[in-house]
Amino acid sequence: MSPEKKKQIGEFIDSLDRQDQIWTLGFLDSMLNGSASQESAAAKVPAENKKITIAYGTESGNSKKIANLFASRAKQEGIQAKLVSLDQYRLTDLAKEEYFLTVISTQGEGEPPASAKKFYDHIHQNGFKLPKLKYGVLALGDTSYPMFCKAGEDVDHQLGNLGGERIVDIRRCDVDFEQEAQSWMNDVFQRLSGGTNILPAAQPVKKSTGKKIYRGELLANINLNDLGSAKQTHHIEIACEDVFYKPGDSLGIVPQNPADVVEAIIALTGIDRDRTFVHRNDTYSVYELLHRKLNIVYLPERVVAKFAAHIKKEIPLTKTSLLDLVRSYPLKEPAQFEAFLQQLEPTTPRLYSIASSLETLDGEVHLTVARDTFTIEQELKYGLCSDHLCGLKAGDPIEFYIHHNDQFRLPEDNQDLIMIGPGTGIAPFRAFLSERESTGASGRNWLFYGDQHFTTDFLYQTELQQWMERGVLTSLDVAFSRDQPEKIYVQDKIRRNADKFFQWIDKGATLYVCGAKKMSEDVENTILELIKESGNQKNAETFLEELKSSGRYLKDVY
């Protein structure tokens, strides 16, 4: 291409915003793959105006981003598109839909995002049919998880079961989903424009470029709980020059399995530690696979069932470790274990909310990690990843990625925040407060924090008090559940401050909840009760729904 043409293209691309750039990418892709002619793809849309509904189910904003893009492309193609979040979608409309396109991610262990749960449950109740429905599903996921794109697959399958007509095949997208998503949109537009016979030949599946892996170094690791506490919560500081994140994001780590456990499995099964296997397109030795890639510490029941089938024995189908399995049910020969190795699932990443802001500390990431404990037959055990993190020392290397979460972001600088974050739920709010102090944001900040005891468990006490003194924190309400005979939790503090709480909300404050899922449910129930008790004209559920849909009630819970 001539330098002049390159310059013109560069100038044209610079003049576009990000959405238009992505649209152009999709347009060129479809043009080069023969699905768009030299004239606009819109020209193929028949005169009759098709109406489509684009419904998304998201946890961290990716599906929403794609659905938005899809809607703006539809508009450019001359198609009337209704864009809706699945939690705002009127389920009774489903039977009336003609074209229903869903963009949905998978969360937890193969579950739909919380915002899509009602829809997911609804379609899985049989007893109704959707004979008019024409549908398509774009499934977002991550191949690091064993149940890759499971929620999207379930929706695709079930809409078909209910009598819907699948107009395009489900597309499963890994973490770098944009190109794959564009290609799926092209397929949809072709079908909508009646182009069944001009569908491009199946594209080869693109190898995922995966997540950007950062290599950092531990700067500090401090137990924030004092002597006598029942807990260990570590403040961890990581240095990493080129790291980029925003407050509200989390850090993801794929934990390694303990070397002694791996050695014990190798010794018990007699497998050759250096024998190599291909795992997700890369080659690893048996030792590397067991140490770094596969989940061996707590196998789900489905894997235990596979082990039972493999050794042709009836064994209890409960979650257990691989070491316990091979110890309790010795294999006949190394080859038998080699064959089972292929049935093990990848280790799932663990996420930790980022507790720092790049506005304050460039090149650093801070975390607040609770060392997870549990007991097996009265023996105290520790969670795999949190135990590893809490044991790291200054100078230790650490590999991680950033899990972006566009659904948990700070509002405009002049808007108020109410943050509810007991225990490790404090982490993103430390990031929020640091950021707001650095940027001089004028909005007011109110934090509800809680844990078991004031003297031993008040995480970041000095910092929070200094933020109060400097006026960064406008209000701080703390609840220490076990410091008095009756239990007091953050939701009790909200109840005691109900008038002020609703005044802030009425003035436009955004409500954030982070931490344990159970806590977030208790908090939500308290808020609903308070609305009902206040005799508010509006239905309590509607009130919270409106807050949610206007982006003023955000949760990051686990």
Ligand SMILES: Cc1cc2nc3c(=O)[nH]c(=O)nc-3n(C[C@H](O)[C@H](O)[C@H](O)COP(=O)(O)OP(=O)(O)OC[C@H]3O[C@@H](n4cnc5c(N)ncnc54)[C@H](O)[C@@H]3O)c2cc1C
């Ligand atoms: C969005 C998000 C943000 C998060 N932010 C934070 C944060 O800021 N701070 C934080 O501390 N955590 C956070 N978490 C939780 C964190 O990701 C991990 O889930 C947590 O640290 C536990 O992981 P682990 O590897 O230590 O424990 P795991 O090894 O995964 O164990 C977890 C549980 O599984 C059971 N278990 C495990 N192995 C066995 C076994 N062999 N036998 C019987 N039972 C077993 C136990 O009940 C144990 O408690 C967050 C999670 C999410 C999704």
Ligand SMILES: Cc1cc2nc3c(=O)[nH]c(=O)nc-3n(C[C@H](O)[C@H](O)[C@H](O)COP(=O)(O)O)c2cc1C
């Ligand atoms: C806690 C957690 C659990 C996840 N579980 C799965 C899973 O079981 N299967 C999968 O394919 N992806 C899983 N993912 C990956 C998400 O589906 C992926 O990040 C997706 O891009 C998120 O899209 P969203 O922002 O629209 O929710 C999980 C992500 C997180 C944070």
